[in-house]
Amino acid sequence: MQAMKKTLMAVAMSAAVAVTAQAEGVSDDVVKIGVLADMGGVYADICGKGCVTAVEMAVEDFGGEVLGKPIEVISADDQNKPDVGSAKVRQWIESEQVDAVNGLVASSVTGAVTKVLTDAKKVALISTSASHAFTTKACSPYNVHWTYNVAALANGTVKPMVDSGKKKWFFITADYAFGHALEGIATKVINEQGGEVVGAVRAPLGTTDFSSYVLQAQASGADVIGLANAGTDFVNALKTSAEFGLTETSDVAGLLVFTHNAKALDPAIAAGMKATTGFYWDMDDQTREWSARFKQRHGSIPAMGQAGAYSMTMHYLNAIKAAGTDDADAVMAMMKATKPDDFFARNAYLRNDGRMVHDMLLVSIKDAASRQSDDDIYNIEAVIPGDVAFNPMMESCNFAAKS
């Protein structure tokens, strides 16, 4: 592993030097970062305006300019619609000379947008999407996938549960690309660890009543009910599970839990539940310091994708400074050649396929008695090293060889 990393670094470094020789300075005299996210829909809290705030904070902390040129942040609402998102980004590229797009939440939107960005040779800074496609079958030399992905969630939450003897699983899955990906990768982990999946139901996105699915899960006799969904779907599924007594007979595992959703749950039903996250505000002094500044500006504690958006922007701007240009190829090479290191990115490095590998956290939801404040939600159970959490790079994503 270490040897491979070194070779990668060397290749990336030399590429960086080669490209910087061609392009110097900042094109059109401004570095412009677009933030694209769901601003008013179901995913608004986990990225949305908070991601815009995080990127603006990064730009300010960086000093507002790079290589003597100003840094500008613009933003737009993608309404969770791939067509709206890709049209906006196309417009940004054509008339706004955007250099990179940050944010990016719903995997369906990100899929559409990264294609546009790759064609235009602009950088995609993916903060909140979960699908692992952007660094596997849909990988691109311009994709940077920062905060987490479905593989890390499955490895982080599912593996230890199967190892501890919870062998029979049943899934309640959100019926679209993200849910399928999460269920698929979790199933793989379960089978590899000697467990089995006894059944699954696919619930449409935005289902409010999960009681039918919970009854089916109950009838399956599984040890663990895996919730391969997110946001309000996850909240509703868990609440219903508790109501129908499922949480007393089986374990319920949330595979993607955001702090904002965990906060919306009654501690009486959610306490003890384990989840994997890319970031938690109350980890140490560094995370608390940044989170306090964020909360002061935004009004609530940061979700993991918002912290990721900040960290990723910093790394991007540092790379421009080090490369002496905002040319995407040179910046990507520099980002991969230097290790990010801040309150968010711990033991981190950006892999050649665009996957940012960093320590993930295994957390459990606190019960009501041990909470000091409204924001006090998680116990940190363990730190999962990046190489354990994220799947290794795929051979098929060797775009260096492809191109």
Next chain:
Amino acid sequence: MATLFGINLFALSGQLLVGLINGSFYALLSLGLAIIFGLLKIINFAQGAMYMLGAFLAWMALQYFGINYWVALVLVPLAVGGFAILIERFLVRPIAKEDHLYSLLLTFGLALILQGLFTQLYGSSGLAYQIPAELKGGTKLPFMYLPNYRAWIIIASLVVCATTWWVIEKTKLGAYLRAGTENPQLMQGFGINVPLITTLTFGFGVALAGFAGVLAAPVYSVSPEMGSNILIVVFAIVVIGGMGSIGGAILTGLMMGVVEGLTKFFYPEASSTVIFLVMVIVLLLKPAGLFGKEA
């Protein structure tokens, strides 16, 4: 476990009951819509937003004033109904003589404003509202575990629906109401204040949505999206039942809950579309709806 043709009978009967619980919500909401359309010919697209408002008011009452669930169950529908009366008096009435489309657009706009406002104020993740202590826990039936609160939903909504139906169809007040909307001039001549009746009817129809919102708060997360998700389904139910048919709205609401529950059991992927499929079939075979009168 008892099975028939490989189907788990316990799970199946559980689904039927669960379908009935969801149907109770549909019945309450579609009843409100049917009253407002049937008697006033107003298509109220804000009904879903009022349901959301009901849930939020229950949450706010508890959070800011310590008002418990049972008191909220009475106060919130009154507040939502009162708010609706203001809307009727100052926004809907001035355009009531125009095409139905105007009231539809107006209420649709109102719904969007309310939803946007609550998203702005409380975010989109949803808020937690606890099941009242008296109704925690559940009963073990031979085929399923029935949470007490869900059983309460069925009872509460059936009582409210049946009472409403009885008042409109069987009492003198109901007769005035129906006559007043049929021939306002004549009723005015008898000394009955028709505009007042109209306003109160609108308020009552919307109050039903507020009531459903309070019922829903403990089982679904209180979120700005909750109304828009359910509204389209409820409209389809009103169409299936026959626009304006009071009894039709209640029965179809319960029936569609069961149909949806069964679909979730046999083919979950179709559960969000099955009601619309039923709507298409019913419209093709019986354009006035199952219980509607032919125009």
